[in-house]
Amino acid sequence: MSKQAVKKVVLAYSGGLDTSVILKWLEDVYHCEVVTFTADLGQGEEVEPARAKAELYGIKEIYIDDLKEEFVRDFVFPMFRANTIYEGEYLLGTSIARPLISKRLIEIANETGADAISHGATGKGNDQVRFELGAYALKPDVKIIAPWREWDLTSRDTLLAYAEKAGIAVEMKRGKKSPYSMDANLLHISYEGDILEDPWVEPEDDMWRWTVSPENAPDTATYIELDYKGGDIVAIDGQTMSPATVLAELNKVGGANGIGRADIVENRYVGMKARGCYETPGGTIMLKAHRAIESITLDREVAHLKDELMPRYASLIYNGYWWSPEREMLQTMINASQVTVNGRIRLKLYKGNVIVVGRESPTDSLFDENIATFEDDGGAYDQKDAAGFIKLNALRMRIAARKRG
Helix, strand or coil: CCHHHCCEEEEECCCCHHHHHHHHHHHHHHCCEEEEEEEECCCCCCCCHHHHHHHHCCCCCEEEEECHHHHHHHHHHHHHCCCCCECCCECCCCHHHHHHHHHHHHHHHHHHCCCEEECCCCCCCCHHHHHHHHHHHHCCCCEEECHHHCCCCCCHHHHHHHHHHHCCCCCCCCCCCCCCEEEECCCCEEEECHHHHCCCCCCCHHHCCCCCCHHHCCCCCEEEEEEEECCEEEEECCEECCHHHHHHHHHHHHHHCCCCEEEEEEECCCCCEEEEEEECHHHHHHHHHHHHHHHHHCCHHHHHHHHHHHHHHHHHHHHCCCCCHHHHHHHHHHHHHCCCCCEEEEEEEECCEEEEEEEECCCCCCCCHHHHCCCCCCCCCCCCHHHHHHHHHHHHHHHHHHHHC
């Protein structure tokens, strides 16, 4: 599809410098009508000002969508049913938000009759892959415009110069501006750039926004209880909550106890290593608690199979394949495993630590105290059976040892 063939574009729009320049650039270069879409994923910032900015630039079709509940219910919770973590450390806070944004971009394109969608992801990062793989999976023939791969505006200074020439208002916030590139939603906030580009340099303590440092966390532990149904948290301390409310509350209590900071060098899908820092207080609690409730409700081989498949599932999400048939196949299996994951977990939160101190499942626990006890089990388990079990499992090793002489 040529530039001339693009009549209307749906732009993922934040109202910041980059997407404001993109909006005008699309009009200048593609001579097309622009529809703006701003998603509220719980990033903690006002999204309504984006409407005023879009109106100022003459945009007629403006979408401002509150997607917090859908985000947690249909994306975050399903991901945590798999105990998902990328490369042993990253809880995928940015990655899991992208398929929902792609989905909504395509829905709006269909609703408005747009020819194309556009995003502000750079040509060096993972997000361009995530947005576009998702869009193509949902609308195979969609035209995607990625300005960072087309234009010659390669720095903040060139963007500011373009904005000034085009009459785009750029807010100059008072006080110290963060030097970091940040992305936030209800699951996490990320930091990249500036001093973090040197993996030897420790982050400055005033960088962190959601969590107190473990050193400054309360000296008294906080106890919480989480109720699970079908692998998802449905209540905190006995109070029933919606998915988004659950995560918001866990972020609050986790952040207050110094939980959820991570400093990672990760392998991007595009080939480079990148250093990023993340705050994921609620997600850190969720991961620990979910593994705890599964420990008493899942069959051993089911649990081990899930653990074997999880890295593959995590890579699919990280690399942008949420809408792929293989991710959906894995999700079906994961969801089936969660039917019996019901019960309650009691946690102690203390200076950056999430400590499991209690677990129960009146209906689905596989923990049998009569068998597990070190005291007299009344014949529930015949210890003599272990001798044959061990000999049979040692047979191949005994044969090999005899061969070796």
